[in-house]
Amino acid sequence: MKAKVILKVATKSILKSRLRSLLTALGIIIGVAAVVVMVAIGDGAQLKVEQQIASLGTNLIIITPGASNTGGVRGGAGTFNRFTFDDVDKITTQSTLAKAVSPVVMARAQVIGGIGNWFTMVQGVSPDYLDIREWPLESGEFFTERDVTSRNKVCVLGTDVVKNLFPNEDPIGQTIRIRSVPFKVIGVLTSKGQSSVGTSNDDVILAPSRTVLDRLAGGKFISSIQVSAQSSEKIPATIEELKGIMREAHKLTQGEADDFTIRDQSDITEAATETSRVLTILLASVAGVSLVVGGIGIMNIMLVSVTERTREIGIRLSIGARSSDILIQFLTEAIVLSLTGGIIGVLLSFLITYLLNHYTDQAAYIKPQVIMIAFGFAGAIGIFFGFYPARKAAGLNPIDALRYE
């Protein structure tokens, strides 16, 4: 039989029992929609994590005190556990690969100014910091190297702080009090959104590192040194160089373990994407089970239909259909059903992800290849589960099929 005729016969008999066909396809529709939506949720989560990590700034290298295996094996570690400006200066002067270097001094503090007070994180950094984090200013200006060395009391506000202290006026030029110390606001940062751990990146005040250390840190220290490499390819070499400089600065002898940890973005990315990938696989396999159940539904209906249509098969055989014609007809019916179910399922998944993205904060993202895979899978299920009933139909003897009551 010609392909066109086969398709015509298959669609005709599908349309002849609409309700049954719809119920059969429903299994596939739900299965495909479930797989696509689940994978879309997983992919959406992964994309979000990747974006958040990218918001740290590309080519970022972070040096933190303490060995990476935080067992506290070395008794003397505590003394070197804090970085000093010496460390920062040594990196700045000796490193040939680092593009920008900034210490980060952290202090949580009560801030008074504008319309009230606000408890936030004050970070003491160098003028390079914005460059390292790829974080542009919204307005005003950033402090300079001179502000750092002369310990000037100037600061730049994150948008969350602006919202809470200066909702109705321009904060630039105003004075705020951080732990009773007056600071002049000279700039406002752009909004960076959520961090990878879910807190806001914008709830922050940046001030010159030495000012923060002297005025606010009361026993505080440099909690990390952030460096940006010239390019992502140069990250490993830069890390190697930083390691040498740090070991020398801390006078570590050969065989002594590092008393600091250097990480780059790929370490952070890897850990985060790994979790979301596991999530995706888990969701997809749950949904995959429902797709297989849908396939078994098709097989069930096709088997019933073979029995129900035994006479039809007998008639077709008696007027000259070959077994292979019957096989192809039933197989085509199964495939047309499952592919139609697949198309409707994919459309349904578009609708669901649209609703998810617009009415919940669950990000869902459909990759084109996921559609192709789900679609291919639906077709394969049609062939796989349609084959047995089709072969059963094709194996009938014409006279037995005709006599069937």
Added chain:
Amino acid sequence: MENIIINTKDLTKTYKVGDIDVPALKHVNLSIKQGEFVAIMGASGSGKSTLMNLLGCLDMPTSGEYFLDGHNTSKMSKNEYADIRNQKIGFVFQGFNLLPRTTALENVELPLMYDRVDKIKDQHKQAIEALKRVGLGDRMHHIPSQLSGGQQQRVAIARALVNEPAMILADEPTGNLDSRTSVEVFNLFQKLNEEGITVVMVTHERDFASFAKRIVEMRDGRVIKDYFIKDRLNAEEELKRIEAEATIEE
């Protein structure tokens, strides 16, 4: 010499029901020439349907040989069997065997779908012609449940005709019809036969058998009598007579 279209040699069919053998056909030797009109008669269970199914290539014999149009069918594959059914034979059943919820025209087009050699060029036209030939040109788009028994059987005959087969095999084609409608169907068969188509049919009623040219009588799976009819009935005249009687009764 006339063309022999059906030729059987010791055709035997034994059904197996569990462990019991049911001999339905025993060493039947039958020869039918092109253009004949044969009626097969016999008591119920004598093996008529069994013989027709074998002649129609719907079933395989247990032993013996069947030559159809000179070809030995016992050496054929399943697919060749299917193609023979499609190309050479038009089978008409007692129970019509039309596809339900499918129009008369689509039912008639069905054999053309499986025509592998593209014997018929304009399939749609051919199907319409076949329906017109059986007098159903105005019922093409009716489905079987919208047709009378006689009309359904005529659709089935159109379906048997559409592939221009060498012969039409009919197993009690009028078994489900009243006598007037039956005569109409025989009228159709006689006309087709006059056009050159070989007709072999099974009937229970001797009256109807007289529409044929030759009678083969069976008993217990064997042919016991085989003879030509001397005073053959003409279905057309018979129809006129029935109509005349009906008017008198009114």
